[in-house]
Amino acid sequence: MLxxxxxxxxxxxxxxxxxxxxxxxxxxxxxxxxxxxxINMFGEFFTxxxxxxxxxxxxxYFMRHLPETNQAYLSFNAPTSIPV
Numbered sequence: 001m002l003x004x005x006x007x008x009x010x011x012x013x014x015x016x017x018x019x020x021x022x023x024x025x026x027x028x029x030x031x032x033x034x035x036x037x038x039i040n041m042f043g044e045f046f047t048x049x050x051x052x053x054x055x056x057x058x059x060x061y062f063m064r065h066l067p068e069t070n071q072a073y074l075s076f077n078a079p080t081s082i083p084v
Contacts, residue, residue: 006069 004020005013031051038047 003066003069007067 005017008016035047038050042050
């Protein structure tokens with residue numbers, strides 16, 4: 001979620017963070033619900049191997065395509081609802 005929040009300007013971080021959390025929960029639900037049927041069909045080894053390969057492929061994708069945010073300036077000029 002931290003990476004998601006760094007990619008968006010301050011004005012869009014709320015909706016982006018909400019979408020990231022929702023996506024994370026949906027993915028966790030899919031993995032949880034698919035685990036037992038996949039183990040019954042393919043066995044533990046191939047089930048967890050498929051999860052590991054999917055995670056590795058995602059990691060490689062994000063390492064190649066995720067922009068570097070180290071020492072990037074954050075935009076703090078978004079309007080706030082609290083007067084400062």
